[in-house]
Amino acid sequence: xxxxxxxxxxxxxxxxxxxxxxxxxxxxxxxxxxxxxxxxxxxxxxxxxxxxxxxxxxxxxxxxxxxxxxxxxxxxxxxxxxxxxxxxxxxxxxxxxxxxxxxxxxxxxxxxxxxxxxxxxxxxxxxxxxxxxxxxxxxxxxxxxxxxxxxxxxxxxxxxxxxxxxxxxxxxxxxxxxxxxxxxxxxxxxxxxxxxxxxxxxxxxxxxxxxxxxxxxxxxxxxxxxxxxxxxxxxxxxxxxxxxxxxxxxxxxxxxxxxxxxxxxxxxxxxxxxxxxxx
Numbered sequence: 001x002x003x004x005x006x007x008x009x010x011x012x013x014x015x016x017x018x019x020x021x022x023x024x025x026x027x028x029x030x031x032x033x034x035x036x037x038x039x040x041x042x043x044x045x046x047x048x049x050x051x052x053x054x055x056x057x058x059x060x061x062x063x064x065x066x067x068x069x070x071x072x073x074x075x076x077x078x079x080x081x082x083x084x085x086x087x088x089x090x091x092x093x094x095x096x097x098x099x100x101x102x103x104x105x106x107x108x109x110x111x112x113x114x115x116x117x118x119x120x121x122x123x124x125x126x127x128x129x130x131x132x133x134x135x136x137x138x139x140x141x142x143x144x145x146x147x148x149x150x151x152x153x154x155x156x157x158x159x160x161x162x163x164x165x166x167x168x169x170x171x172x173x174x175x176x177x178x179x180x181x182x183x184x185x186x187x188x189x190x191x192x193x194x195x196x197x198x199x200x201x202x203x204x205x206x207x208x209x210x211x212x213x214x215x216x217x218x219x220x221x222x223x224x225x226x227x228x229x230x231x232x233x234x235x236x237x238x239x240x241x242x243x244x245x246x247x248x249x250x251x252x253x254x255x256x257x258x259x260x261x262x263x264x265x266x267x268x269x270x271x272x273x274x275x276x277x278x279x
Contacts, residue, residue: 043273051162051209051253051270052096053171053241060174060239061094062213063186070094092265098207098257099215099236103264104226107233111263114235121158121206123253123272124148125246129166132189136179137219138165139192145199152248155203160253162209164243165189171241178213186218193224200232207255209237209270240270250275 053059059070068091076085093099100114101107126148131138140163149155167188170177179187189212191199196215199205208215208229215236216225229236237255251274258266 045276047274047276049242049245049272049274051240051242051272052268053239055088055090055095055267058172058174059095060171060177060213061091063178063180067091067094090267092260092263092267093238094267096239096241096268096270097237097265098255098268099226099230099238099265100257100263101230101233101235103230103236104223105230107230109233110261111257111266112259112261114257118206118235119255119257121160121253122156122249123160123162123246123251124152124155124249125162125164125243127164127248128189129164129244132165132167136187136189137217138189139217140190140195141192142194142198145195148248155199155205157204159203159205160207160209160237160255161199161203161205162237162240162243162246162253163189163191163211163215164246165211166244167212168241168243171239179218186213188212188214188218190217190220191215191225192217193228196225196228200229200234205234207235207237209240211240211243212238214238237268237270246272246274 055070057069057071061067061069068089071089073087073089074084075087076083078084098111100111101109126140126144128138128140128144145155155161165188167177177188181187190210191208196208199208208225212218214223214226215229215238216223226236251272254271254273255268256270257268260266
């Protein structure tokens with residue numbers, strides 16, 4: 001009996017020693033692996049900035065004849081139906097939205113056909129807010145792009161380029177935001193055709209975004225920037241919010257448009273992942 005007890009105690013002791021060794025090894029392994037795991041998490045030590053405006057009845061939209069404001073209608077309530085449900089109505093090109101390649105060109109990519117990998121990329125911000133403060137019709141020129149690259153390095157291939165014009169200060173005043181004169185012409189900043197062509201052809205930008213109603217300047221009669229961007233199979237992002245919170249470079253962009261079959265665009269949630277933790 002003593003022999004059996006001794007053997008049992010010895011076995012238990014061995015199991016405890018093995019368990020302790022395994023636990024120690026596991027803890028050491030976890031401690032060693034944790035930094036790699038954290039490094040593999042794209043959201044670790046990142047500040048996420050929402051570049052999207054909320055939609056409501058006052059949201060700016062393109063002032064075309066058949067464009068209408070955003071509409072939200074309650075179709076079921078908790079009190080009467082046991083569930084809250086609403087219906088929305090809006091044109092594709094209202095508020096923060098994406099212009100698909102088929103918007104201005106006969107391109108096969110409607111919004112739902114844009115490959116997912118095209119909706120993620122490094123982001124850069126170019127700033128013409130001082131120039132736009134002096135001239136509502138200001139545009140980002142090729143010289144502006146070259147000056148930006150001289151200061152920050154080449155625009156990386158596959159980037160989502162965002163143009164900060166400062167026009168967001170008029171967001172809650174639709175009349176001032178579209179800035180339409182007595183002849184019906186709009187006045188707000190945009191990209192020049194030369195800058196757009198360089199960015200999509202030479203720098204292979206995935207998309208061009210801006211904090212105004214259009215990637216073309218408001219006074220453009222024929223929308224050359226839209227044609228250049230869409231003909232290259234790229235997209236535009238318009239009415240982008242919070243560009244003043246972004247650095248010139250060193251962040252990534254996530255673009256998430258509503259997946260409308262056959263759509264020429266649609267409301268879009270856009271996020272920037274900026275290196276470093278927020279306050």
